[in-house]
Amino acid sequence: MIKEKNILKRIFISFCGPGKARMLRTSIFCILLSMLFGSLILLLLSKNPLVAYQSLLQGAGVLPKLNYPGKKSQLTGFLNLVDYTTPMIFAALSITIAFKCGLINISVAGTMIFSGILATVLVGYTDLNPVVARSLVVIIGLVSGGLLGGLIGWLKYKFNMNEIVVSIMINYIISYIVSFVINTKFADPISRQSVEIGQNARLNLMNVEMFGLKMNIPLLFPIAIFVVFLIDFLMKKTRFGFELKTVGSNRKASKYAGMNVGKTMIVTMMISGALAGLAGVSYYLGCYGSIQPRVQPSIGFDCIAVSLLGFITPIGCLFASFLVMIFQCGTSYLSSRLGVLREIPSLMTSILLLFSACAFYFQEKADACKIKLLKSRRPKNE
Amino acid sequence: MNSIIGDSVTFALPLFIIAIGGIYCEGSGIVNLASEGFLGMGAFFGGFAFALFAQFLGMSSVANAYLSLLFALCGGAIFSMIYALLSIKFKANQVVSGVVVNMLSTALSAFLASQLNLSIFGQASNKFLLAVFPRFTVKWLVNIPILGAFFDDTYVFVYIILFVAIIMTYVLYKTPFGMNLRACGDNPQAVATTGRDVNSIRFKAIVINGALAGFGGMCFAYSISTNFSSSIYAGYGYLAIAAYIFGNWRIKQTLYACLIFGFSRSIGYVLIQHLGLPSTYSDLVLTLPYIMTLVLLLFFSKSNISPKALGEPYEKSKR
């Protein structure tokens, strides 16, 4: 019995204990733990977890399905995954950069809707040249998001307003106002959503035919990858990144060192907002072509999970985004193949989030376990 | 005019009881962002209990209505233990934990609602239908100008909330438990030195928070849509938080904040009717409480004094 307990402890320590690539190992541990949990739930519902995870991966385009309708193929599915992952990457980066500065940006959802509606109304319904239209969409995303983020940062700095409550209030206010705007002016009577934007402004190339296959190509994905590395570079190698991290770690010491704390916080929130704005346009004018009123996109909150899972680093966000989106994209296929409710994947995402939040605790526990194990191994002298 | 008072109170008082839960939680030193999740899970448990017992007691049973409130209270309390585990035992970042708990609550209640409807009731629904909650009129007080409207056809849970609120105020300010709880929010090391268990006090504070929020959530379910569905998550938990921040973590001031929210909402609806605007304008009205919150926070955030030890996990070895 003791040996069994020791083995479990050793496995735990090998994942969460001190050593190289600790955060990566801990994140993998959290993922495996939540997959285990998920498997238990599936078993309770008398479904085969292995088939479930396989369907998930097939639905997401990571594994090939048995057959494909029409001109679709695994590539279609995979590109679909990439398409949905793009806004998530931006959103997770938004959270990450704010976190590093000690700020919690919960206004991602609201910012997404805000930049989405602005881009839709200003460019989406026009006839502009595709290159011009799409560039404008991206610029609107950056600017509107940046301004909103800067506003929240300013309110926090100037008036000491709790940025979490402010963000949530802004989310709801924007959601309702945009809903009003859509329903009064831009509603599509059939879909109950905003009228679909023109192809020229869409950040996806829809229904492209290549190699005899049909697929949607997400245009912003390469930009997302570029931005990941850009943010990474910003944080590690630039003066601003240093100040950002310092302010996030210790405001008093930053002030003492002569840094302008307020400016750093506000600029950080602007960058965070700009990233959220990019998430918004790539979501509402990319993955989708319209906005659903009164609905706050779940990406706006799931991105917190993704950031935690990616151990709050830009590169981590990239991989974590893919992982979480595999869950979400594989849903409908999973549901239809196994007859399982559609709410399961979001449940699993929440459970993943739960475990990610405990990551530091797992590490502390692993430290303590290791010390105990070393002690018990040490021969008792003296 | 009368309906304004009635509607305001019907909205303000469940908000108030949720806020009191938050005051207990933050008063003991634990950041509270999870009110939203607690109210939702409470409403879920209550809704499920109602649907379950309706099979035996019938839909219009009065006893079932009260029973559902009790279950909501218990459900919120039990669910809040997850948050207690994260913030006390695991010492996780309390803000992140709160957001996590809210997300879990949304996902879990949606999943369970669909699953249970399917497995137990054989229905493809993600809602639980409720009956209208019993109302009560104090006939001889109704005729008092203005205030009388309060007593006209009021939901009984309003009275229950007032009663509970009085008890909770007494407990917080007059009893040893309340005194120790408030001390934990100021200097938990000091409380530990007297031999009391800080973590146990904080745990109780969180569970009280869950119970009260669950209760309030159920009242919202009855008063707003007469069902439990995912639309219960409308940000009222955050409104409650804003209310007690505005009220400087004191119960009486928080009541005023809640009443202001309630009135701004009702007046908005009346304005729409009066001006004859189409129903799409209701979206604009719904923003009023949130805008009010921002405005209030703008003016009052500088002077608010939160509990001194708020958000710091209690470490036994800290000196």
Next chain:
Amino acid sequence: MEETFVEFKNITKTFPGIIANDNISLKIKKGEIFALLGENGAGKSTLMSILFGLYEPDEGEIYINGKEVSITSPLKANKLNIGMVHQHFKLISNQTVAENIILGQEPIKMKWGFLPQVDIEKANKEVEELSKRYNLEVNPTAIIKDLTVSVRQRVEILKMLYRNAELLIFDEPTSILAPQEITSLLEIIKGLRAKGKTIILISHKLDEIKKVADRCAILTKGKLIGEVLDVKTTSIKEMAGLMVGGEVSFVNKKEVIKQGKVVLEVDNLTVENKNHLKVVNNVSFKLHEGEILSIAGVAGNGQTEVADAILNLIPITMGIIKFKGEDISKLSIRERIEKGISYIPEDRQNVGLLMDFPLSDNLVLKNYYKEPYCNKKGILNYSEFKKNGEKLIKNYDIRTSRGNDTIVRSMSGGNQQKAIVAREISMEADLVIFVQPTRGLDIGAEKSIHDRIFDLRKKGKAILLISLELDEVMELADTILVLYNGKIQQNKSADQFTKNEVGEYMMGVHNND
């Protein structure tokens, strides 16, 4: 023969990486004042925390009145009539004196027969009686956050007496008091002994121990050094020698330095706090090259605020600050640093350092944005960080586990302070401000910082020293300025002061208000 009240037998306690108490055996007699001496980190507080139930020993036993006890919590300690006045008060700032004293043992009355309620009237009365009996004046209904430090300390003592403590442990009780307050506290302690209480006094202040203690024991690096000493027959020099493990010369022979131009001129400086109270009230002084000016005062009389105002860490209400002839009152913090002002803060962990960052980052905290550490485009050059780090680690003897990459949190207090001093002095500023530079450091570390200060003085720098340690002030200062309630009480050359005189000014004895 007095009986043994408390006996420690072979007590050992370890924390990750340190042996705090190493096989300590001690006997404490009933009715005596027993002093526990030692430098910072010697293990005194740990040993007493074990006695008070905050920690449990890894090995060893404790005997009270001959019976072995296991003290698992402060509650258990209270039941054994042991009480502790902590260095960092454990008080609830938004509750009253009486509420704080009764916390954990609240008298309860039943309202209307069935509702439990704290009987606050009874509590107030009991507190008043207690305070009269032991001569510890307090107002039971005053709120803690409005009270001064010495009154708060009285509340801490009353807390123990309320619980019928027979053994009272005082942990560095005088570190935050002025000389006159210290005298009255020592009288209170003697009075407690007269009433039959047993007292354990943790301190590193040899002169105080000489005044009140009966016996003392010395701890160094967790171990008990030699035998328990009889205080009356042991000299201060002997005790100090045992503490440091060698003879310590007390008098630092200061050279006579010719002072140069005025470097800092402060005119009519006034600083108001949030409640519009003047914490610094119309303060003016001049500081020259090669001069050490020390602003003395009891904690909280405005000295730190003067230093903070000079750097612009806090805003000023009125007044002009001139540095090298230039008015800097409107300049930002960074601009003042660039003009040539260095600042070693009181709170080294929360202000002076980034605890979770590596040492090399901390050592460039004030000039990371300039060449060669950062180029014009805003890109940082980490190899320059490392070079600077290595240089400073070598020159200032900063002990680390991993050199440049050491995370500062893992460094000892003394080495953290060395890092801050290294960074600030290496900037070669013309004005160096030291606030409580040797707080919490042992004698060896204190001496090395004092040497650096003398070094700067020799090089013609201007030094502003804020210190609560009167001995340090007397030893270092060329000029002493005493503040009381934010106002200058006296400002003259150090050799015209006696230590007692400074203390009197600090307490406002000569206050002309």
